[in-house]
Amino acid sequence: MEEVIFQRHLKPQWFWKLHKWLQIGEERKMKISSEIFDRLFYQCISRKKELLNRSKTAMDRDDFDLLTFMLVEDHNNQEEREMSAFKKSEKYARDMAFNLLSAGSETVSSGLAWFLWLVATHQLIENSILEEIKTNLNGEGDGKGRHFSFEELSKLNYLHAAICESLRLYPPVPFEHTVSVDSDTLPSGHQIGKNTRVIYSPYWMGRMEEIWGADCLEFKPERWISNKGELGDVSPYKFRAFNAGPRACIGKVWTVASDIDKEDRLSMLRKIMQGGHPEREGGLA
Numbered sequence: 001m002e003e004v005i006f007q008r009h010l011k012p013q014w015f016w017k018l019h020k021w022l023q024i025g026e027e028r029k030m031k032i033s034s035e036i037f038d039r040l041f042y043q044c045i046s047r048k049k050e051l052l053n054r055s056k057t058a059m060d061r062d063d064f065d066l067l068t069f070m071l072v073e074d075h076n077n078q079e080e081r082e083m084s085a086f087k088k089s090e091k092y093a094r095d096m097a098f099n100l101l102s103a104g105s106e107t108v109s110s111g112l113a114w115f116l117w118l119v120a121t122h123q124l125i126e127n128s129i130l131e132e133i134k135t136n137l138n139g140e141g142d143g144k145g146r147h148f149s150f151e152e153l154s155k156l157n158y159l160h161a162a163i164c165e166s167l168r169l170y171p172p173v174p175f176e177h178t179v180s181v182d183s184d185t186l187p188s189g190h191q192i193g194k195n196t197r198v199i200y201s202p203y204w205m206g207r208m209e210e211i212w213g214a215d216c217l218e219f220k221p222e223r224w225i226s227n228k229g230e231l232g233d234v235s236p237y238k239f240r241a242f243n244a245g246p247r248a249c250i251g252k253v254w255t256v257a258s259d260i261d262k263e264d265r266l267s268m269l270r271k272i273m274q275g276g277h278p279e280r281e282g283g284l285a
């Protein structure tokens with residue numbers, strides 16, 4: 001599926017739409033793959049529904065996950081009541097899951113791989129991350145692992161900075177394209193007309209001296225932290241790993257925005273589910 005979606009970016013729209021209509025070539029592959037995904041996913045929904053029917057306190061369970069959130073209604077909440085018609089639809093849960101899986105799995109796995117490699121090759125930074133974790137998260141752990149709350153994670157400023165720094169150097173989406181709504185002048189001085197497609201690279205932007213300074217090639221989490229030890233305010237137009245503006249990544253709130261509390265995250269998620277998009281652009285949020 002990912003391959004077909006990628007190909008759609010390279011070919012003229014009329015071309016792939018015609019193939020879709022005729023059900024040939026790559027577009028036929030897309031149809032077959034979607035059917036496999038649907039079969040698998042509707043099975044997961046049925047299993048989750050069975051589980052939820054058996055448990056009345058699903059919202060507090062350890063295995064609370066996004067699928068639970070999509071299927072369970074909170075009747076005390078006005079917004080949730082308005083959404084209940086959507087929430088009853090399995091098609092809605094399927095569409096949301098597809099959206100989140102396709103946009104959220106490869107990005108997180110490649111981002112984590114680069115992050116772990118950078119930490120493993122920078123001993124002092126690894127020590128600082130471990131020290132911060134020991135100081136801020138209670139308990140020695142029983143070796144089984146556990147989920148940390150948003151509140152606990154929001155204390156880990158150095159870890160947060162190290163993740164941002166790794167995404168700056170190795171953004172999982174290394175190039176992007178966008179289209180001008182009107183004629184404009186780019187920061188480089190180039191004039192562009194209306195409806196012009198512009199390709200840019202967050203990978204190169206993360207390595208430009210004029211944006212990040214002379215040490216731009218170094219892995220240095222400290223650049224994200226102010227003298228007071230707080231996370232600095234970096235514009236998403238400068239740190240482009242998640243894109244910026246109304247179509248920026250919705251997963252950013254889970255990945256690096258630790259300053260957003262749980263209620264905010266849930267209310268953002270609700271807005272997204274209703275078809276809106278949270279336009280939070282300040283700093284790392």
Ligand code: HEM
Nearest residue numbers: 100103104107108111172173241242243247248249250251
């Ligand atoms: C390190 C992790 C991630 C990175 C670097 C990343 C990066 C991006 C980027 C660059 C875009 C904009 C793509 C475009 O220009 O069209 C985007 C969009 C999106 N991302 Fe992420 N993403 C990450 C994790 C996630 C996760 C975990 C989720 C889901 C929970 C997610 C869901 C989405 C969705 C749904 C969009 C489309 C938003 C829209 O078009 O309105 N992402 N992401």
